[in-house]
Amino acid sequence: MNRKHTYLATLILLLSVGLLLSACSSSTSTPAPATSTENTATTESIPTERTLTDAVGNVVKVPANPQRVLASYLEDPLVALGVTPVAQWAIGEGNTQGYLQKQLANVPPIDSTLPYEAVLNTNPDLILMDSAEMVAGDKYAQYNQIAPTYVVGKKQNNDWREELLTIGDVLGKSNEAKKVLVDYEAKAKTAKDQLQQQIGNESAAALWVTGKNIYVVSRNLSSGDVLYNDLGLKAPAVVEEISKSGEANWQAISLEKLTDLDADYLFLINSTEQSKEEITSPAVWQNIPAVKKGHVYDFSADSSWLYTGAIANGQIIDDVLASVLQK
DSSP: OOOHHHHHHHHHHHHHHHHHHHHHHHHHHHOOOOOHHHHHHHHHHSEEEOOOOOOOOOOEESSSOOOSSSSSTOOHHHHHHTTOSSHHHHEEBBBBOGGHHHHHTTSEEEEOOOHHHHHHHOOOEEEEEEGGGGGGHHHHHHHHSSSSSEEEESSOOOHHHHHHHHHHHTTTHHHHHHHHHHHHHHHHHHHHHHHHHEEEEEEEEEEEEEOEEEEEEEETTTHIIIIISOOOBBBHHHHHHTEEEEESEEOOOOOHHHHTTOSSSSEEEEEEOOOOHHHHHGGTTTTTTTHTOOOEEEEETTTTTGOOOOHHHHHHHHHHHHTTOOO
C-alpha cells in the first residue's frame, strides 16, 4: 500500500476514535442540577392568611397560623384546642374563670369590657369575639384596626359545641375540635349510663347562692345543659317553669318557688361564706327532698358550674359522679 495512503488512513481512524470517545464522555457526564420549579411553586403557594366570613357577615382575613390570640370569655375552647391566649377574661381585680387557672395561671387578665387600650397592649394577631353584643356600635371597627376580628356567634348563650367547631375552623384546628367533641360525648354517655343504673329517673337542680339572691340554672344552658341533656337527669317542674321566663343562664328563684322545688339531688354553687348546712337550715329549704335525704352537694364559685364548654362541662360531670355515686 502507498505510504501516503497508509498515513491518511491512520489519521482518519484516530480522528474517528477521538470523536467517538468525546461523544461517550458527554453522554455519561452528570448534568447540572436544575432548579425545581415544583418545589418553588409549592413554597410560594403556602397561604399566609385565609379569608373567612364571621357570624354577622364580616369578611375577615385570618392569619393562617395565628400566634397571639385574644378571645375573651372563649378561653375554654381555646384551652381545649391547646391554644394559650395572650390575655384572659376577668371582672374587676383579676377575678378570672377559676376552673381554668391550672392552664392559664401565667396568662394576664384583661377586663371583660375589653377597653381599647388594654386590647392594643396585648398585641394580638387575631381577636375572637363571643357574640355580636361585644362589638356593638363602632367597637368592631376599633378592634379590627388592632387585629383581624372574628365574631363567633350572633348572640349570647351560643351553642358551645358549634362554638368549639367554629373556633377550630378559624384557627385551622378543625380535626382537633372534632376530636374534643367525640371524647366529650363518650364521657357524657358513660356517666349517663352510670347514673341511670345508680339512681334511675330521679331529679336534680343546681342553685347558685350569693349574699343577696338565689338563682336556679336554666333548663338548657350552662350546667343545666349538662345535668338534663347530657346526663339525662330529670328537671323539676320549678326549673322547667322558670326556664321559660327568661334567656339568662341563671335566673332568680323566689323563696316561694324554692319551697316547691321537687329535686332529689341538689348542687349548690356557694358564693357566700356560709357552709351548705347553714344555707339549708332555714325552714324554707326543709321541704326540698334533696335536703331531707342529705343529697346536697356544694361547690365554690371558682368551680366550672357557672360556665360552659368542653372543659367546664367535663369537670361538672366529674363533680356529679363524685357526689351522687360516692360510697
